[in-house]
Amino acid sequence: MLVLQAFARRPEPGTRLTLVAKDRLTPYSGMLPGHMAGFYPRDALHIDLERLARRCGAVLIQDEAISFDRDAGQVRLRGGGTISYDILSINIGITPDLSDLEGAEEHALAVKPIGDLLPKWDQLVQDAHKPDGPRRIVIVGGGVAGICLAFAVSSSLRAKVGSSIEVTLVSASAAPEINSRMRRRVERALERRGIKVWAGCAAIAVDPQGITLAGGRRIPADRVLVSTQAAPPPALQHCGLAKDEKDFLAVGPTLQVLNDKAVFAAGDCATMLGHPRPKAGVFAVRQGPVLARNLRRALRGEALETYIPQRRHLVLIGTGDGQAIGGRGRWLAFEGRWAWRLKDWLDRRFMRRFS
Template sequence: MKSPTLPYSKDLVLVGGGHTHALVLRKWAMQPLPGARLTVINPAPTAPYSGMLPGFLAGHYSREELDIDLVRLARLAGARLILGKATGIDIQRKCIKVSGRPDIAFDTASVDIGITSDLPDLKGFTDFAIPAKPLGPFAQAWQNYLSKSGPAAVALIGGGVAGVEITLALAHALKSHGRAAKIHLIERKSVLEGLRSASKTKLLARLSDFSVHLHEHSHVQEITGSGITLQNKEFVPAEFICGAAGARAQDWLTQTGLDLHEGFIAISPTLQSSHPEIFATGDCAHMTATPRPKAGVYAVRQAPVLYENLRRQLAGRGDLVLYSPQTDYLKLISLGGKAALGERFGMVFQGPSIWKLKNHIDQSFMAKFRDLPVAKPEKLPSPRALGAAEVLGDKPMCGGCGSKIGQSALARSLQTLPATTRQDVTPLPGDDAALIQTGGVKQVMTTDHLRALVEDPVTMTRIAANHALGDIWAMGALPQAATATLILPRLSELLAERTLREIMQTAHACMAEAGAAIVGGHSSFGAETTIGFGITGLCNTPPITLSGAQPGHHLILTKPVGSGVIMAADMQGLAKGAWVSNAMAHMQISQAKASQILCQASAMTDVTGFGLVGHLMNICQNSNCGATLWLDKVPLLDGALVLSEQGIKSTLFPQNREILPKAPHSARADLMFDPQTAGGLLAAIPVNAEETLERLRAEGYEAAIIGEMTDQIGHISISEST
């Protein structure tokens, strides 16, 4: 007999996506603690592996090879991934503060947020230089500079091991690109101070090989667009200025009330802070009993201890494991090209073989996150009813609009209903709303709900709210009032309260921004999270319906398509985290301003579960027109075409494809039938389409003119180009 799935009763929150937390996530995916809900907070969908940074800068690795994909990792672990930057911890209320969203409560938490830099405090640094961390902006800035031609002038601030590694990597890359370079390394103390003399001698020799100019015991006074002025008035000309010094703890830690050491969280051998429910690890922590330098090797080796102690803490056990760091470790330092220097126990090694060793260690570490296991489907019972396996399919059911019932089945079921006899209610054919007239007031009313496609309740609420509001905006109405319908998986009373608080605070904010008020709702426990809204809107002008389009009217779409295929791939662990987070960001974009700009539309709808073609067909059928879609003009979300080319489809795709069986078969054409969640507005514009498009783009919408209405009633043609 299958063991029951336990409801969540404890909240574990990992603050930061550092190396230790990434490893804990992977171990959690293999063996989670039943009853514990895991949440991860990180500013970005990926976390860079710093050990491969010099190799990337030198040109040995691609940018993607450096990234740990936290979206895929969290999906595998069943964790809520919250993309945002933590700004504080309230140890009294036991919650994490994240900008732009409700506080996140925890029972047990762990902090792995790395370090930051004080270089931006230097005069001119923010305007004319860039820190080596965070990696993303630095990597992009370096690639942009490297792609230029002509002599190069580079300066790096910080002469520690990291600064020297980066300097050598930049020098090698410039040489490989055939660019003559003048490179300066500025250090306020001695370059490589504290490193053993044998290693220091070899690294200084390597710097000399690249003709790097050393400025030791030099303090930066000001940075300008043409270079760096030192306090001794020496001027260092430079076009590309990088900072790899001044590492310090993040400022907000000082406001937590936790015991700190020079700004870093003081931890015991169990990796606990002064608050026993808050752990810390990696560079943001200081091991009080066994102090060690900031090095990735300690973060990696803390992972199994942290994983075990988090499980024991959540289970109420007191026998936590102790972490004992080694006294020495193998230091591997890149030398620019495919060579490296190694040091341990006072012995120094150098050459291509050491780089191969470093590369092997780095690649082995990253392989833990690239080669993630794919969850196997449960074995089906036998015997079983005929056709049950075919209904289930061979992949997980999509969330969002990908889980809707097909358009044909829905239409057939609605045809069985008798027409309304109420004089004050006017159904709008093909629309998801009705027009209600009370006195002199015209209202539209709609309802919509979504099966969760992301574990974060705040993100899901924003998506569901924008999705439901789309029906109101598509008719040119102003949102008025809303009720919420919520289904949560079974949780403890405390966790249910926490989740409802996050959802309702977010729903209130979304509806208030749209001009509507939350006036009530209903909640219950069920199999999985479902969030929906019933909404009314006021019409100060006649509502925009599906029936006013005429031949020659141009079609404008306000958002790219492709969310269905991206989320389907995400469910299977096949989508890049950056694609998923970008798609979710688009789903949260309000269409309020777009609706106002499109107020002169002759027909309008929002593009959701039936795909672009399905919703365009609704306009065609209700307007007695046809349409031509210009395939190459339809904007696509990042990654959608790649995934479509791989044959990935949403579960609703086959039903949507039946709407236009003679449509061309190609990866791009298939995306015209991809179900969208909180998609864009599709409007037929009678005049001034280009002017309307310019106004939409000025408001930040990725809008496009994608076709025109024709006189071929009920027929949609898809052409490759205009």
């Protein structure tokens, strides 16, 4: 989106831009918990890619890239077509890694991709209104996304259904992005909201009655949402492009894939080998302007600039009640209504760039 915006502001003569996206409307993950908690309508967290492409003279192909042929310089689409390229930029996100959670494919709701989650969430809310609807909700994954989800689900369903809703958060390990002071604030907020926490407990199986932990203990559940580790999308398999040890695309400081200067990659689908960072949207946003400039320089045959991601970044977690908890680095932690207003302002400002 940031690349398209940059080329809309300053078109590059003689360049044909083609955007391949599965959906015309793409959701912004930063506002998903706020939407689930009732703070934003559905359309507030979507960006219209067709309109954005039109602004910069790009062609939008509403399809899904399923493989990349670097020898032929082509992208193969699920609809059966192919697109030839001189320069390719890949930012296709992640897919949830459910390999260590038996039964998750059949009995759990994966948080990503968000576009697939939203209709399932709508169905869960609809079912929860029934007298015999789901009351016990378990969220697997103690990272920032899982914590945000726990607050949002608790706030939304309790407001709609009542105090009979039970929300449980199961985490195998602590979120690496959260410092110790922020973690204590999060723990206290979870307790205040009546959200049960199983910390240091790995879930190994899901079935229609609940989940099983590594030690054999059972946690009953009517619905299970999974926000665990990321896996590379299937389209990156067998593409001949350089990968890291987890099969994400391996890029250097110019955001070029290490074994192909005609291919760039950014966001969660890529790893900067010299500077690995958590799979978080803040890094993709920071890469956007650099990626746009380097794509332009590559088209012109100019030297590319290098990018080193920051080590510390601001983390803001909405607690579903008009407040938020924030932190940065090893020590800074804060919370309150002003923290939610800060998060809301940052998210709305980001979305206004594409409206």
